[in-house]
Amino acid sequence: xxxxxxxxxxxxxxxxxxxxxxxxxxxxxxxxxxxxxxxxxxxxxxxxxxxxxxxxxxxxxxxxxxxxxxxxxxxxxxxxxxxxxxxxxxxxxxxxxxxxxxxxxxxxxxxxxxxxxxxxxxxxxxxxxxxxxxxxxxxxxxxxxxxxxxxxxxxxxxxxxxxxxxxxxxxxxxxxxxxxxxxxxxxxxxxxxxxxxxxxxxxxxxxxxxxxxxxxxxxxxxxxxxxxxxxxxxxxxxxxxxxxxxxxxxxxxxxxxxxxxxxxxxxxxxxxxxxxxxxxxxxxxxxxxxxxxxxxxxxxxxxxxxxxxxxxxxxxxxxxxxxxxxxxxxxxxxxxxxxxxxxxxxxxxxxxxxxxxxxxxxxxxxxxxxxxxxxxxxxxxxxxxxxxxxxxxxxxxxxxxxxxxxxxxxxxxxxxxxxxxxxxxxxxxxxxxxxxxxxxxxxxxxxxxxxxxxxxxxxxxxxxxxxxxxxxxxxxxxxxxxxxxxxxxxxxxxxxxxxxxxxxxxxxxxxxxxxxxxxxxxxxxxxxxxxxxxxxxxxxxxxxxxxxxxxxxxxxxxxxxxxxxxxxxxxxxxxxxxxxxxxxxxxxxxxxxxxxxxxxxxxxxxx
Amino acid sequence: xxxxxxxxxxxxxxxxxxxxxxxxxxxxxxxxxxxxxxxxxxxxxxxxxxxxxxxxxxxxxxxxxxxxxxxxxx
Numbered sequence: 291x292x293x294x295x296x297x298x299x300x301x302x303x304x305x306x307x308x309x310x311x312x313x314x315x316x317x318x319x320x321x322x323x324x325x326x327x328x329x330x331x332x333x334x335x336x337x338x339x340x341x342x343x344x345x346x347x348x349x350x351x352x353x354x355x356x357x358x359x360x361x362x363x364x365x366x367x368x369x370x371x372x373x374x375x376x377x378x379x380x381x382x383x384x385x386x387x388x389x390x391x392x393x394x395x396x397x398x399x400x401x402x403x404x405x406x407x408x409x410x411x412x413x414x415x416x417x418x419x420x421x422x423x424x425x426x427x428x429x430x431x432x433x434x435x436x437x438x439x440x441x442x443x444x445x446x447x448x449x450x451x452x453x454x455x456x457x458x459x460x461x462x463x464x465x466x467x468x469x470x471x472x473x474x475x476x477x478x479x480x481x482x483x484x485x486x487x488x489x490x491x492x493x494x495x496x497x498x499x500x501x502x503x504x505x506x507x508x509x510x511x512x513x514x515x516x517x518x519x520x521x522x523x524x525x526x527x528x529x530x531x532x533x534x535x536x537x538x539x540x541x542x543x544x545x546x547x548x549x550x551x552x553x554x555x556x557x558x559x560x561x562x563x564x565x566x567x568x569x570x571x572x573x574x575x576x577x578x579x580x581x582x583x584x585x586x587x588x589x590x591x592x593x594x595x596x597x598x599x600x601x602x603x604x605x606x607x608x609x610x611x612x613x614x615x616x617x618x619x620x621x622x623x624x625x626x627x628x629x630x631x632x633x634x635x636x637x638x639x640x641x642x643x644x645x646x647x648x649x650x651x652x653x654x655x656x657x658x659x660x661x662x663x664x665x666x667x668x669x670x671x672x673x674x675x676x677x678x679x680x681x682x683x684x685x686x687x688x689x690x691x692x693x694x695x696x697x698x699x700x701x702x703x704x705x706x707x708x709x710x711x712x713x714x715x716x717x718x719x720x721x722x723x724x725x726x727x728x729x730x731x732x733x734x735x736x737x738x739x740x741x742x743x744x745x746x747x748x749x750x751x752x753x754x755x756x757x758x759x760x761x762x763x764x765x766x767x768x769x770x771x772x773x774x775x776x777x778x779x780x781x782x783x784x785x786x787x788x789x790x791x792x793x794x795x796x797x798x799x800x801x802x803x804x805x806x807x808x809x810x811x812x813x814x815x816x817x818x819x820x821x822x823x824x825x826x827x828x829x830x831x832x833x834x835x836x837x838x839x840x841x842x843x844x845x846x847x848x849x850x851x852x853x854x855x856x857x858x859x860x861x862x863x864x865x866x867x868x869x870x871x872x873x874x875x876x877x878x879x880x881x882x883x884x885x886x887x888x889x890x891x892x893x894x895x896x897x
Numbered sequence: 898x899x900x901x902x903x904x905x906x907x908x909x910x911x912x913x914x915x916x917x918x919x920x921x922x923x924x925x926x927x928x929x930x931x932x933x934x935x936x937x938x939x940x941x942x943x944x945x946x947x948x949x950x951x952x953x954x955x956x957x958x959x960x961x962x963x964x965x966x967x968x969x970x971x
Binding site for chain 2: 563
């Protein structure tokens with residue numbers, strides 16, 4: 291199969307049996323790779339009602355046909371599982387250099403199943419594949435473990451590792467790689483921890499067959515040339531995702547004090563410009579990337595070095611906690627990465643607890659003698675540790691904001707900022723209806739990466755609820771995740787405005803299969819509907835209520851900032867869903883209609 | 898010395914599809930955007946001679962200013 295490693299590695303941790311299967315040409319035709327493979331195998335192989343932290347759940351790691359090849363940003367793989375945070379579909383994208391080595395080891399997919407009786411790591415060096423004892427690594431932070439492997443095995447081995455967060459089954463535990471890259475969301479790290487897998491180390495030397503070598507080289511070089519000549523490349527490389535921080539603050543989209551507002555009075559202290567001037571020491575990119583968004587920073591205040599922080603972390607660990615010091619954000623970033631917990635969800639649960647304290651729902655007595663007030667960076671640091679180790683009140687926060695609020699009650703559920711159980715990422719959506727709808731309908735919960743529509747809101751009118759806006763969200767949801775399917779990075783298209791048609795000849799030359807973007811968007815739509823059916827299968831009574839946002843975004847207009855007194859009306863929220871379901875070909879309760887499933891060719895799969 | 902505004906991506910829709918305009922120094926970026934009919938809030942990035950600047954920046958003679966709308970966040 292041109293463009294593919296050709297093999298699935300199936301690792302049964304209960305029995306220790308490791309087998310290889312051939313990648314299915316039929317599955318590759320219909321689901322292409324990456325996120326598509328993950329969604330397919332999750333639906334097909336993980337039984338209905340499986341405990342997300344039990345032996346029946348699987349962790350599915352997949353590359354795509356672009357992965358590891360000479361295409362800008364082709365260093366992405368997808369980690370899919372049943373989420374312990376949400377109870378639904380989880381899919382996290384990982385950058386860095388892991389993906390390329392996995393592909394060079396001939397692997398399109400790794401499926402971890404069962405539970406090991408003792409801590410292990412999965413060792414892959416081309417055809418030498420073993421489960422090895424990891425008892426001496428259990429309990430250690432991600433940085434120390436990665437360094438140990440690098441020192442022992444050499445720089446060419448790539449490491450994906452969980453920290454104490456994953457070991458202790460924190461529902462939003464992440465998987466760390468390359469010291470600063472994560473498969474971050476949905477608790478993929480907890481699933482790896484439940485299987486007692488501390489790390490995967492991989493190195494490969496095999497070549498990847500392509501259908502038309504000459505055209506592949508030409509098409510790949512055309513993409514690199516377009517990136518290098520893109521206007522804005524210098525700015526993007528200089529600031530990475532932090533380029534957006536000031537703008538979000540200006541337009542009221544920067545999450546502030548648990549999303550109670552969208553503008554932060556100390557926003558300038560955590561802006562991309564301030565960060566670059568104050569702490570950034572160099573840039574850091576993923577495999578094959580000509581426009582590295584990673585920033586490597588040194589904080590003199592805290593005497594540390596860290597990759598980041600990037601925008602999402604600044605939003606959730608900075609303004610959302612009332613913290614207006616980029617050095618403090620950098621320290622929070624470092625702690626979360628080393629402990630192996632997702633910075634977005636960590637900022638969500640701690641922000642909620644801070645608001646509970648502010649409102650008198652929680653006192654110091656409830657929070658282990660620590661005053662969890664907005665702006666108290668030291669308290670936040672302590673709770674990142676407590677969450678990862680499930681100590682004291684941290685044990686409840688480790689369950690995620692939905693369960694924590696349900697336990698604490700007293701009205702705190704109203705400001706638990708999540709959708710489907712996933713804490714919202716870093717865009718405040720009091721007055722941005724396309725972005726609000728993007729979060730409401732995202733296939734993993736309140737995450738931004740499928741449909742990032744906030745600038746579109748500003749361009750066409752942030753309060754408008756019109757079919758064109760909904761159509762834009764749906765198009766983004768079908769199209770953008772295709773980069774995760776193909777095994778590449780979307781940021782070259784998003785940030786540098788690279789013509790997406792340049793990818794078409796490259797993909798054809800690699801796989802030998804002609805696909806237009808229209809064809810690929812249909813694959814995206816197929817996956818979107820399959821994951822929707824997964825939510826419905828796993829959650830009794832799944833309906834439109836699951837798509838509703840936190841009431842804060844339709845009942846509580848911010849009292850300060852750019853969106854002061856602005857709010858989306860509840861009727862408009864419902865209208866957004868009505869239009870969305872109709873355009874998707876779904877019922878009024880948000881379930882794909884039989885003819886929609888039939889049109890997408892997944893009727894039999896979901897039966 | 899020419900003072901230029903480079904308009905990237907969908908912001909070109911505000912200025913009849915033009916990619917580059919000559920502008921007057923001495924005004925803030927925000928005022929210049931408004932005078933050109935560009936919604937300031939739709940501009941996510943203002944870069945002056947490749948350095949990030951606020952919209953309150955007062956344009957100097959010879960500056961090359963780039964404005965962008967589409968930024969992906971993370």
